[in-house]
Amino acid sequence: MKIKQIMKILEAEAIGAQHDNRDIKTGCGSDLMSDVLVFTRPGSVLLTGLTSRQVIYTASTAGVEAICFVRGKTPPKETVELAKEKKIALMTTNFPMFESCGRLYNKGLIGCSEPAGVSEK
16 A cells, blocks of 8 residues: 555644555554554554654664554654654644554555555455
8 A cells, every 4th residue: 555545544644754555564553562563564654643853763674654643643843754764754633543453454554463465456
């Protein structure tokens, strides 16, 4: 699923530089960065309510391609700058995390625990 599609499904707005043509393979929703490191696969979108620089460092380590901040949250300037440096696309949606994850899953984006190659709905 392309970032542009994710943005449309979540009615999200881009934050900073965007990379709309990236292909996102899986999704993860978490505010626990330790869980992101353990359970997220490279090429994922991370949905989170956290906006600190630590989210960018964790996402970069885990190979996350994009982050969507839920509940209308927007990160501070230093977080946006670090994401730009690490080439991680950022967006924000007004939907809560549960609904955001459900919307993406319903449109065919698989979770990180599902086997690769599961066909989209």
